Amino acid sequence: MSYVLIGIGIVILLFFCYGAIPTVLIRVFEWGIVKRIHRKEMAITFDDGPNPKFTPQLLDVLKKYDVKVTFFVIGSNVKKYPEIIKRMADEGHTIGIHSYEHISSWILSPFKLKKQLEMTEKAITECTGQKVSFYRPPWGHFNVFTLIVSKKYTKIMWSYIFGDWKVEKAQNGLLEELRASANEGVIFVLHDNGDTLGAEEDAPGYMIQNLDIFLEESKQKGIQFITLKELERDL
């Protein structure tokens, strides 16, 4: 029995050493990642799309205010909805890698992680013909090999995350937090797809409604937004 317990203990310890500990260290000490930009503009980023219902609505709102953003997309969704990816590119947004499926790096071998990145890059490039330079891992999870495996990409994290993947949050409170957090050089992360584990399907609809108000107010206040490809040389 005690051998079983020791075995379980070793497995848990290895799991922590492989995923949780590197994630905490990388994020706290900002090793090889970007959490803010050194510019007067701010950057809005979206994870988990494209979604056939919400992403086109979001693109309409962005177009209305002429705001360029950055999308971290799921490769398998890119394959399903290539026309949305083409539209993102045509309208001047930056497209980066989230993963091929929405899987935590904590349970991926370095080889499988590399495959997720390569497959997503290929799916984006086939759609847009553009170079892919940016990566953000699902849930912001890193493993011991992530920085090596993803060295060709700039790893973008965020200054502010809002919990907008839940309907309650996207509906109530999001707008106030967006207003309070908007500042020079910050990176926001929002979500244009509610299909992922822990998210709620209808949440992006409420996020888009509040973003619409936020962007209208921001334009009046003179807040400026930037898409990450414009910063490629600075980062």
Ligand SMILES: [Zn+2]
């Ligand atoms: Zn995600």
